[in-house]
Amino acid sequence: MSNVITQPKVSAEPIPVDSAIDQQPTPNSELSAAVRPRNSRFRRVLLAIVGWIPPVLVVAGLVALAWYGHHNDWKLPSFAATASPTKTGPAWCDSHGVPEAECINCVPGLIQDSPKLTFCDVHGVHGCVLHNPLLAETKSLAEITDNDLVRAERALTVRPRRENLALSQLPGSRIQFASLDAMQSAGVDVEPVQRNAIIESVETAGEVRYDATKTAQVSPLADGIVKEVRVNVGDWVEAGQVLAVVDSEKVGRLKSDLLSALSDERLKQDAVRRIEPLANRNVIPGKRLLESQTELQQATSLVEKTVRSLSNLGLSVDLDRLRSLEPEQAKDAVRNLGTDQIEARDSDNLIVVIATLAGRVVERETVVGEVVDRGTQMFRLSDTRTVWLDLRVPAEEASLAKIGQEVRYRPDGQATEHRGKVIWISSDVDRQTRTVRVRAELENEDGSLRNESFGLGQIVLRDEPDAIVVPDSSIQWDGENTLVFVRDKRFFEKDRPKFFVARSVRVGIKQDGFTEIIAGVLPGEVVASSGSDVLRAQLLKNNLGAGCTCGH
Structure with a gap:
């Protein structure tokens, strides 16, 4: 039997420091207890210091940025300032975007001074060219006509217009470009001030x-049945023209009543003529004469009442003529009342519906055979x-x-x-x-x-055939004034600085891409159109911060 020596396994996992220290034998248990707390505290302090380093660096950077901005008017250093001091080239005016030696805003005497502008209380602009055409940037003296002054007055009177701040210092400011190419590179284009017809409404x-x-509703004057309709929708009719014929039983009855009343009146008249001589000779009592005269008055009243009823139906009656006619003639005249415009008279009850004014038949609401009442709309004329x-x-x-x-x-x-x-x-x-x-x-x-x-x-509030207009894109608002930027009249002269002049204006209406200028510019001047916002931005920049930094 062989002897096998078994070696202990070595773990690949790292042993924690604290565990290693704990496992190391110490002379005594008191030393071991002292070492463990000291190493653990050092570790915690070290980690805390490392964790605070990033926030401290950020705060330090912000403090440095704030210090730089405060001492440099919050402007980034220009390329010229960061370039090598040995680099050659003209010094640059960062505030106005042109070489320092050519800056008309910083170097006195390069160009004539800007005229001092006074605020025009009449037209509400600074340096009013309507009152002083010498201020206009035109090659020849502009002519101001009475029509221009009247037009401006009319435009300011008809409705309120946006006003300019009288104390503003921006109007009259000059915005310069280093060259024509620089202006074109900035996207600035120009348009001439024009005259155009405008309508404010x-x-x-x-x-x-x-x-x-001039519109009428046509109705029958009596109840009845429609016998004939003579017009249709769209027809033009004259006043008094027959539109329809109605058979009205009421009309026939009134005609009969009139004939009866006329006959009774004649009888009463004959009776009075016979009794009056006898009563005068006392052959008969006077009371009999009074009774006869009373009966005559009653018959006359009935005749007149019947005539009025017929007149209300549109039938004109000449009563004096009827009384002068023989009975048979009077009968024919009464039967023919209201039928003069009707060719065939087969009834005494007919009544015509006539147009009350000249106009067109815009509505027809009746047909032949319809029963209609007085007041029913049959036609509408206009x-x-x-x-x-x-x-x-x-x-x-x-x-x-x-x-x-x-x-x-x-x-x-x-x-x-x-x-x-x-x-x-x-x-x-x-x-x-x-x-x-x-x-x-x-x-x-x-x-x-x-x-x-x-x-x-x-x-229409105003119709101006020769108003002064500029493109809509030429109008800018700086917070105090409505401005346009007028090109220097000597812009293309050799060695002449290239600049525009800020001009306050009063604007009227916008129409077809143009804005009316009530006062502020004149025909013959040239204004910035597209890119005028670039000039506005430069104008506002020039009036912010500490001003020019080119050293002059």
Whole structure:
């Protein structure tokens, strides 16, 4: 039997320090207890110190950044400042973006000083070119006409405009480019100030309606049966034209009553004529004469009452003529009442329905044989040569509408424009829509405007055929003023600095990509269009911080 020596297994796992220390034999148990706490405390302190290093570095970096920003006006160092001192080239004015030696804002005498601008209380701009055309950047002296002054006054009167700050120092500032190429690289383009026709208006939805003063509902004047209809929808009729014929039993009865009353009146007249001479000679008592006269008055009253009833039905009766006719002639005249415009008279009961005004038949609500009552609508007529346009104007703009103002209307789906005048403005505000009704009258000779159709209406406040305009992109707001940037009139002269002048303006309306300039620029000047925001940014930059840092 061989002797086998078994070696202890060695673990591959690392033994913790504390465990190793615990396993090491010590001279006595007191020394072992002292070593373990001392090593554990050192380890914890070391880990805490290492953990605090990143936050301390971050705080130190922020403090350094704050110190640098405070002492350098929070501006990053320029490339020129960080470059090697041996590098050659012109010094650069970082505030104005041009070489220091060419900076017209920093080097006195490079160019004539900017004129001092005073605030125009009339037009609300700094250095008003309407009052002082010498301030305009035009090659020749601009001419100001009375029409320009009147136009500006009219534009400022018609409604409030955005105002400029009188104490602002930005208008008149010059924004310089190092060269024409630098301007183009910045994306700045220019457009000339132009004259254009503009229309300032209150635009709102409009609805066409028939003119109520020229519209009529036609009804029969007596109950009856429709015997004939002579017109149809769309027909044009004249006032007094027969539209329909109605057989009315009431008419026949009144005609009979009139004939009977006329006959009775004649009998009473004959009786009075016979009795009056006898009573005067006392042949018969006077009481008999009074009774006869009373009966005559009653018969006369009945005749007149019947005539009035027929007149209410539209049958005109010449009573004096009837009394002068022989009985047979009077009978024929009464039977023919109201049938003069009817060719075939097969009944004494016929009554005509006539047009009360000239117009077009827009509705027909009857047919032959229909029983109709007095007041029943048979036809509706309207003179469509003029129509009403009802506009719903927002309450806040209702004060701009005035009686007599021009109105332009374009129906939906049509290109034709119709014109008219404001004839009525409501005193009420609709509680639901908060709008005010404004009514205009439009000409409609061709009949193209239809009842209850919709479109776009314009109440014209101003129609300016020669307003001064600039592209919409030229207008900038700096927080105090509405500005445009006007190019120097000598911009293309050799060795002339390339700059624009900030000009405060009063703007009117926007239309077709252009903005009206009430005051501030004149035709002949050139303004920055696309890229004008670059000039605005440079203007604001020039007025921030400590100012120019180029050393002058």
